[in-house]
Amino acid sequence: MKTGPGAIYWHVANKSELLVAATDAVLADVLAADASGETPQDAIRTVALGVFDAIDAHPWIGAQLSRLASQSATLQIFERIGRQVQALGVPGAAQFDSASALLNYILGVGGQNAANARAQEPGTSRADVLGAESALWSRLDPDQYPFIRGIAGQLRDHDDRAQFLAGIDLILAGIAALR
Amino acid sequence: MKTGPGAIYWHVANKSELLVAATDAVLADVLAADASGETPQDAIRTVALGVFDAIDAHPWIGAQLSRLASQSATLQIFERIGRQVQALGVPGAAQFDSASALLNYILGVGGQNAANARAQEPGTSRADVLGAESALWSRLDPDQYPFIRGIAGQLRDHDDRAQFLAGIDLILAGIAALR
DNA sequence: ACCTGAACACCGTTCAAGT
DNA sequence: ACCTGAACACCGTTCAAGT
Numbered sequence: 001m002k003t004g005p006g007a008i009y010w011h012v013a014n015k016s017e018l019l020v021a022a023t024d025a026v027l028a029d030v031l032a033a034d035a036s037g038e039t040p041q042d043a044i045r046t047v048a049l050g051v052f053d054a055i056d057a058h059p060w061i062g063a064q065l066s067r068l069a070s071q072s073a074t075l076q077i078f079e080r081i082g083r084q085v086q087a088l089g090v091p092g093a094a095q096f097d098s099a100s101a102l103l104n105y106i107l108g109v110g111g112q113n114a115a116n117a118r119a120q121e122p123g124t125s126r127a128d129v130l131g132a133e134s135a136l137w138s139r140l141d142p143d144q145y146p147f148i149r150g151i152a153g154q155l156r157d158h159d160d161r162a163q164f165l166a167g168i169d170l171i172l173a174g175i176a177a178l179r
Numbered sequence: 180m181k182t183g184p185g186a187i188y189w190h191v192a193n194k195s196e197l198l199v200a201a202t203d204a205v206l207a208d209v210l211a212a213d214a215s216g217e218t219p220q221d222a223i224r225t226v227a228l229g230v231f232d233a234i235d236a237h238p239w240i241g242a243q244l245s246r247l248a249s250q251s252a253t254l255q256i257f258e259r260i261g262r263q264v265q266a267l268g269v270p271g272a273a274q275f276d277s278a279s280a281l282l283n284y285i286l287g288v289g290g291q292n293a294a295n296a297r298a299q300e301p302g303t304s305r306a307d308v309l310g311a312e313s314a315l316w317s318r319l320d321p322d323q324y325p326f327i328r329g330i331a332g333q334l335r336d337h338d339d340r341a342q343f344l345a346g347i348d349l350i351l352a353g354i355a356a357l358r
Numbered sequence: 359a360c361c362t363g364a365a366c367a368c369c370g371t372t373c374a375a376g377t
Numbered sequence: 378a379c380c381t382g383a384a385c386a387c388c389g390t391t392c393a394a395g396t
Contacts, residue, residue, distance in 0.1 A: 004362045006391070011360090015389065066294040075319075075327065082326030096330045101284070101346035108287010111294070115245035140254075147261030148254065151275045167280035167350075174353030183381040185372070190379090194370065 020071055023064045027073040030054055031080070040084040041172050047080055048106050048168050052161060055110040062114025065107050078103050090179055098175050105171060109164050130158055199250055202243045206252040209233055214259070219266040220351050226259055227285050227347050231340060234289040241293025244286050257282050269358055277354050284350060288343050309337055 012018045030050035035043035055062040065074050082099040090098050120129060137145075137152035191197045209229035214222035234241040244253050261278040269277050299308060316324075316331035 004364090005389085006363070007361055009390065009392095063294075066291040067298060075324065079324050079326050082330070086326065095326075096333055097342055097345040098349065099326070100342055101349045104288050104291065104343075104346060105280070105284050107291060109283050111290045112245040112283065112286060115242075115290070119246055145254070145258050147258050147265065147274075147278070151261070154275055163276055163279055164283075166276040167283060170277065170280045170350050170353035170357065171346075172353070173356040174349035174351070177352040177356040178349065183383090184370085185382070186380055188371065188373095 019060065019064050020067075023061050023071065024073045026054055026058055026061060027051070027077075031073070031076050035080070035084070040087040043084045044081060044102060044172065045165065045168060047077060048102070049161070049165065051077060051106050051110060052113075052164055055113055056161075059114045059117035062110040062112075062117075065110060074103075074107070077106070085175070088175060088179070090175060094178070098171075101171055102168070105167055109167070113160070126160070130155055198239065198243050199246075202240050202250065203252045205233055205237055205240060206230070206256075210252070210255050210259070214263070219263040222263045222266075223260060223281060223351065224344065224347060226256060227281070228340070228344065230256060230285050230289060231292075231343055234292055235340075238293045238296035241289040241291075241296075244289060253282075253286070256285070264354070267354060267358070269354060273357065277350075280350055281347070284346055288346070292339070305339070309334055 008018065012021070030047070030053075033046065033050065035046065038046065051065075055065075065071060067074070078099065081102050082095065085095050085099045085102070116129075134152050134155040137148050137155060140149050140152075142149055187197065191200070209226070209232075212225065212229065214225065217225065230244075234244075244250060246253070257278065260281050261274065264274050264278045264281070295308075313331050313334040316327050316334060319328050319331075321328055
């Protein structure tokens with residue numbers, strides 16, 4: 001298949017519209033899974049990891065998801081999270097804040113992963129990046145950066161996905177605690 | 180003052196390096212405030228809001244902060260949060276996850292605010308955007324989007340900064356609960 | 359109705375020439 | 378040592394002409 005660069009402009013108004021459509025298509029799978037058998041917490045973890053994995057596979061999605069307004073995928077994710085927050089018994093006034101915190105965290109991590117993927121030159125693996133960063137951290141001034149130096153070792157075999165989930169669990173624990 | 184476009188390239192290697200330097204300069208103020216009189220929770224809230232406000236004033240910072248590796252401002256923010264997490268008595272293994280969750284949330288919201296600011300055409304106020312979004316939300320299909328329709332009204336006089344802080348408080352509550 | 363491909367605008371970057 | 382400004386590369390978009 002081969003066309004001129006102008007051909008797509010018959011079908012979409014601009015690149016952004018194209019990305020919105022492509023993002024919705026990719027996330028349709030994630031959103032297709034039904035949550036009926038799960039606890040609210042597990043349902044939230046499932047959507048969160050689904051979005052995380054989708055961005056991992058297609059980093060350009062990460063940059064795209066921030067536009068709540070135009071992006072129907074984001075609306076659907078927010079709706080799903082919101083319902084689970086309701087199911088957790090969070091009182092009315094706090095539901096919006098709780099669902100937003102979860103959505104912001106999910107999209108925020110996604111956006112950063114996307115930025116990292118963009119910044120990474122081709123041929124570098126995640127392990128390379130972590131190794132380099134870990135080396136950098138352990139060379140920091142111990143007086144200025146005691147905390148970061150202390151965790152530099154943990155960075156080398158670090159699991160991004162597990163840490164993402166740990167953050168979700170912290171927010172869920174916070175929701176449970178404040179209820 | 181007037182120069183040719185090539186003049187800056189004597190001083191910096193590329194645009195990214197320029198943005199890193201500018202970001203560090205802007206955040207120097209935020210990081211200058213000392214946290215000695217505050218509780219760990221308040222110290223975390225102070226840094227978080229400082230970063231939030233800095234991005235609000237200079238949206239381009241938001242897009243910049245994701246690069247943990249090269250950005251010394253991000254390292255300093257992470258260090259400061261990490262120390263407060265230690266001060267909260269979080270056990271060693273969980274310190275990295277807790278500090279990361281806070282940092283990811285702060286940078287994530289910042290990045291999204293930056294994207295929103297970029298997407299917004301000049302002359303539109305935040306109130307305009309919220310009004311439009313609120314109108315859109317209240318026109319959604321009640322069967323598909325019951326949760327979002329339910330909160331559409333709350334969106335019109337919505338305080339981004341307060342909601343950001345509510346998210347920080349949820350994570351702090353989660354940290355306290357899991358300890 | 360849909361595609362082609364030359365052309366334009368915009369922006370980050372280079373570089374030979376200037377002071 | 379530092380600035381100038383023409384020129385290049387890259388990429389999103391337009392549009393008159395084709396089928």
